[in-house]
Amino acid sequence: MVKEKSEKIHKNKILKRNKLFDAAFDLFLTKGFSSTAIDDIVKKAGVAKGTFYLYFKDKYDIMDHLILSKSSSIIKEALQKIKDENYDNYIDRVIAFTDYIVEYFKNNKMLLKIIHKNLSFGLFRKALQKPEEYKEMKEVADLLLSSLKKEGFSDDSIEKVLFMVIELTGSVIYSSIILEEPDTIDNMKPVLFMMIKKMLTI
């Protein structure tokens, strides 16, 4: 009896959290981060203002969780994709992976806008700190790291090279999709892939 009750409460808690989560996501997407007030979020979620602070430290906290959660699920999808297909070499695989993400954001500009420049290595790091929660991230990381090692990169440089590839990709995606700067993403892609290839070849 008691157990059932507490389970119910627990479920309810998760429900509330999710409501807040979804409301925040929606608002960040439509109004932007800084224009969204806690008030907007709780109203949309249908809970009281105080409740927000029961689940999240502040607006930045919910944003962080949001970015991590959304990025993680995109990477999960991308990972699934490259697993399903065969590639001659690991560079093609990385490029296919990258391409998936590029295409994803081409169709989700608003999400890209809020993830902004957070679409970066830092995110990666954060996720890797909780490998059980974001095991897809871990998987991708391990795959890439081992490939680079096999390619002959020194232990020392592996992570750094990976960092740079990710940062470069993030920058290009953001800038070309949102600002079309210096060109549209479709025109940037060949050059980006060429650069990635160069960077990943010893």
Place this chain on the structure above:
Amino acid sequence: MVKEKSEKIHKNKILKRNKLFDAAFDLFLTKGFSSTAIDDIVKKAGVAKGTFYLYFKDKYDIMDHLILSKSSSIIKEALQKIKDENYDNYIDRVIAFTDYIVEYFKNNKMLLKIIHKNLSFGLFRKALQKPEEYKEMKEVADLLLSSLKKEGFSDDSIEKVLFMVIELTGSVIYSSIILEEPDTIDNMKPVLFMMIKKMLTI
């Protein structure tokens, strides 16, 4: 007589503007942008609040001018440096140029913090729109573009490659100096230069 008078006034105006400029720079550096209120700026500059709005539209306006001005002067210095020395090839020149900027920000972390991710191609673009005002930027750009052309890059890809090198460098500088992520700047440098070399070689 009249000329003297108006000159005096004009000088005074520039003085006031500079006072505001310097005060804002100082405060952005120590307190950060968003924590700095217009009130703080005018108090430090020793002028009335209204005076601020005589010279700048708002906080973002003064920030933009600040970033452009500071970046421009850094690039000017870096440009001077690479002009004074001889290099075997243009890649070494670019790397020396980059190194100068890296070292500069190593010693000016706070400035890096406020320039943040504005240290990028966008800045470059902005400056190039006013070539007479930021002629150093124009010079650097022209130098690089012509070198890349000589190297054999297609007209189409030149600007894109340049964009990527700048974005990558900006990312690495910011991340490694401010966050030491994924490593310190000194440890990142060799890998960064290697990557730049690869990217700029056809």
Place this chain on the structure above:
Amino acid sequence: MVKEKSEKIHKNKILKRNKLFDAAFDLFLTKGFSSTAIDDIVKKAGVAKGTFYLYFKDKYDIMDHLILSKSSSIIKEALQKIKDENYDNYIDRVIAFTDYIVEYFKNNKMLLKIIHKNLSFGLFRKALQKPEEYKEMKEVADLLLSSLKKEGFSDDSIEKVLFMVIELTGSVIYSSIILEEPDTIDNMKPVLFMMIKKMLTI
């Protein structure tokens, strides 16, 4: 139990609103509308600034409510008065009603000053849009309209005539009491009543 709690809160809310209302009224009366800052109101009411915006949109909002509320209560009183007495005809009744209001404002010049030229048909209209809230207004209106109809005014002109009587009365009251222009209210009264009589007679 729950009911008691929510009732208490609700009472408190009404209390706060009234505090703001009274404070604003007092200040508008003594300092005038435009010279009264929100800050003054909240300080006098003993609440925080944000609280003001919890109850009113802005200064104009509280002013509108104030005017409507005060006017409504005056009309309520005037209505009570003419109900208590007997009159030979409806014109005498209207004149008695008007006289009550004239006398009221003679003794409340400051209120007249802030109600200013809002003491007019527009007010009437506004109040009639919420008949349940301002049922006295509705009652007065119905009484007058039906009397005019009985008198033989065309359906078309009834409202217009009423409008003119109200506007004229408002103008005379304001001008003669506040500015003593073109004469004191006591000297204006006989002429005003004569005019009303003419206007209301077919």
Place this chain on the structure above:
Amino acid sequence: MVKEKSEKIHKNKILKRNKLFDAAFDLFLTKGFSSTAIDDIVKKAGVAKGTFYLYFKDKYDIMDHLILSKSSSIIKEALQKIKDENYDNYIDRVIAFTDYIVEYFKNNKMLLKIIHKNLSFGLFRKALQKPEEYKEMKEVADLLLSSLKKEGFSDDSIEKVLFMVIELTGSVIYSSIILEEPDTIDNMKPVLFMMIKKMLTI
């Protein structure tokens, strides 16, 4: 020589004053009174801010002059009109006069908006205080007053009746033209004229 010089200066002064006058009129008409800043006026007039205060006390001062000047010229026109035609009696003459003004404002809503409720007896009074400057007003006043006297109104009530007719007319014009309240001006006119007739008949 000296005389010529001072005349030139004097002309220049009047010119500046007129520039300010016209600029203010234009801005009040397009932006409204309260949204027009002294800054806007001087910029439009092409003079320095300080100059404004050389000619007018403040924004209200220039507004007052504006209203008086514009109203005066309208009345002048209306007066001309009723002089040119023949009327059976003075009431018809007054109604023709009123009609001219009504029609004028029907075609100049913006001017009506800024003259607002200043279109009243007060204006009349003000103008009559400077009979040499606003002699048309004086003429109209004298005409009406003598007619009322002839009609048999007591010396005491003449001015008061006139006051009421003017106030009523002003109210109706403003309300019906700007707000179409309680009806359009064209629908109000017959009732207004009927009321004026009643008020002016002993």
Place this chain on the structure above:
DNA sequence: GATGAATGAGTCTTCATTCAT
């Protein structure tokens, strides 16, 4: 007389956070 840079009090408004219920 004319200028226009400088002033700074004054105003509204927002919003994250708290805490009594």
Place this chain on the structure above:
DNA sequence: GATGAATGAAGACTCATTCAT
């Protein structure tokens, strides 16, 4: 746990007026 009224600091911006030149 949940609520939401209350808070009040913080902030941006305006503008009539002055006064040294």
